[in-house]
Amino acid sequence: MSTVEAKTTPSEIIRKHKEFLFPAVAMYYQEPIALVRGEGHHVWDDQDNKYLDCFGGVLTVSVGHAHPKVTEAIINQVKTLQHTSTLYANKPQSDLAEKLYQITPGPLKKSFFTNSGTEADDTAIHAAKLATGRHEIVVLRHSYSGRSATALSAMGHAPWRPLLPQVAGFVHARAPYCYRCPFKLTYPECGLACADDMEELIMTTTTGEIAAFMAEPILGVGGFIVPPPGYFERAVEITRKHGGLFIADEVQTAWGRTGDKWFGIEHWDVQPDIITSAKGLGNGVPIGITVATEDVANKYPGLTFSTFGGNPVSMTAALAVIKVIEDENLRHNATEVGGYLRQRLEELKEKYAAIGDVRGMGLMQGLELVKDRETKEPAPETVAKVFEETRRRRVLIGKGGLYGNVIRTGLMLNSTRDHVDELIQALDAGFSSLSAN
Numbered sequence: 001m002s003t004v005e006a007k008t009t010p011s012e013i014i015r016k017h018k019e020f021l022f023p024a025v026a027m028y029y030q031e032p033i034a035l036v037r038g039e040g041h042h043v044w045d046d047q048d049n050k051y052l053d054c055f056g057g058v059l060t061v062s063v064g065h066a067h068p069k070v071t072e073a074i075i076n077q078v079k080t081l082q083h084t085s086t087l088y089a090n091k092p093q094s095d096l097a098e099k100l101y102q103i104t105p106g107p108l109k110k111s112f113f114t115n116s117g118t119e120a121d122d123t124a125i126h127a128a129k130l131a132t133g134r135h136e137i138v139v140l141r142h143s144y145s146g147r148s149a150t151a152l153s154a155m156g157h158a159p160w161r162p163l164l165p166q167v168a169g170f171v172h173a174r175a176p177y178c179y180r181c182p183f184k185l186t187y188p189e190c191g192l193a194c195a196d197d198m199e200e201l202i203m204t205t206t207t208g209e210i211a212a213f214m215a216e217p218i219l220g221v222g223g224f225i226v227p228p229p230g231y232f233e234r235a236v237e238i239t240r241k242h243g244g245l246f247i248a249d250e251v252q253t254a255w256g257r258t259g260d261k262w263f264g265i266e267h268w269d270v271q272p273d274i275i276t277s278a279k280g281l282g283n284g285v286p287i288g289i290t291v292a293t294e295d296v297a298n299k300y301p302g303l304t305f306s307t308f309g310g311n312p313v314s315m316t317a318a319l320a321v322i323k324v325i326e327d328e329n330l331r332h333n334a335t336e337v338g339g340y341l342r343q344r345l346e347e348l349k350e351k352y353a354a355i356g357d358v359r360g361m362g363l364m365q366g367l368e369l370v371k372d373r374e375t376k377e378p379a380p381e382t383v384a385k386v387f388e389e390t391r392r393r394r395v396l397i398g399k400g401g402l403y404g405n406v407i408r409t410g411l412m413l414n415s416t417r418d419h420v421d422e423l424i425q426a427l428d429a430g431f432s433s434l435s436a437n
């Protein structure tokens with residue numbers, strides 16, 4: 001099949017998906033794709049079409065599909081010990097906890113393992129409430145935290161929030177969304193008005209004393225919104241003034257994704273009391289981590305339990321992923337190749353008026369599409385068109401943003417400039433197809 005030929009054969013996998021899964025389990029593309037195989041930077045669908053995967057199942061395949069070292073470690077562990085529950089210690093769990101102590105910033109020391117980002121965030125929120133004896137949490141508009149009742153109430157996105165009662169205690173601060181500044185100001189003349197506004201938020205909508213401020217260093221689902229320099233320093237200062245802990249939700253931004261650092265928050269001069277992460281740590285194996293200071297962790301009373309938390313297979317996968325990132329210097333590669341990607345995306349912006357903003361860090365780069373650069377009216381339908389064309393070119397990308405108008409890319413941490421060139425070529429074809437229609 002030629003690389004641009006449209007798929008015609010209906011997929012049995014898709015048919016069953018549509019018949020037997022909740023309709024809410026939405027898939028990308030007018031004709032959804034059923035994946036059957038992955039290797040390195042590529043995936044194959046059930047009709048043997050090969051795609052360059054530039055989204056990694058939402059920034060989760062971090063070092064490549066079926067990375068031989070990660071796969072081998074997983075297989076060996078499955079053959080040795082597959083499950084313990086948290087009622088018994090196991091070596092991979094103890095080793096990963098020690099490793100996280102070594103690579104997380106500052107005094108973060110104690111880990112709690114779960115299966116997903118949702119659980120990691122839930123655990124962090126509970127820990128902050130228990131440690132401070134308070135219940136109010138400041139979160140950001142445009143944030144995403146998962147799908148438990150707590151996480152759904154924390155997030156700042158109407159489209160993801162079902163019509164269910166909310167968990168009380170969350171207040172939503174203005175996002176540091178410079179492209180659509182909530183105060184219609186420009187950085188740095190704005191004087192970080194969005195961060196300053198947190199103080200009024202706390203003083204007007206809470207008891208004045210909060211349990212925590214929880215934020216993603218880059219708002220991922222929100223459309224790769226990168227807070228400006230100084231934002232977290234100011235926001236965390238206000239948080240501490242009102243008795244709160246700082247939780248960095250690193251579900252998308254950890255493991256070198258943002259370049260050079262293990263964690264996205266390390267690009268700002270602040271110290272989290274709790275870090276959560278998931279996704280890229282397992283390279284596709286389910287995992288969630290909540291790492292806290294001793295002080296916070298010690299105030300989390302027993303009994304608590306997670307059947308699959310600390311599962312030796314997930315722990316082994318995570319240790320192998322971290323080793324690959326270290327051995328192959330992938331944090332630096334994210335800076336290098338991410339820098340090149342950024343430059344190529346900026347070139348596309350020069351060429352196509354539909355691109356209103358290019359933003360991100362490292363290998364977490366996105367494009368916000370607009371109908372008009374002056375009005376900045378969101379253009380989700382343009383994203384949809386670019387999506388279909390890039391898919392025809394056998395390149396997979398992601399989308400996001402409150403208005404569904406942001407193209408998100410999350411190339412693997414070991415990507416090369418050639419992968420970037422292939423992605424750019426597909427995007428270029430996608431944008432040029434707009435005028436052809």
Ligand SMILES: Cc1ncc(COP(=O)(O)O)c(C=O)c1O
Binds near residue numbers: 116119
């Ligand atoms: C920043 C952030 N936090 C939490 C979550 C929830 O993670 P999960 O889907 O693994 O429950 C996500 C998922 O996309 C996320 O992006």
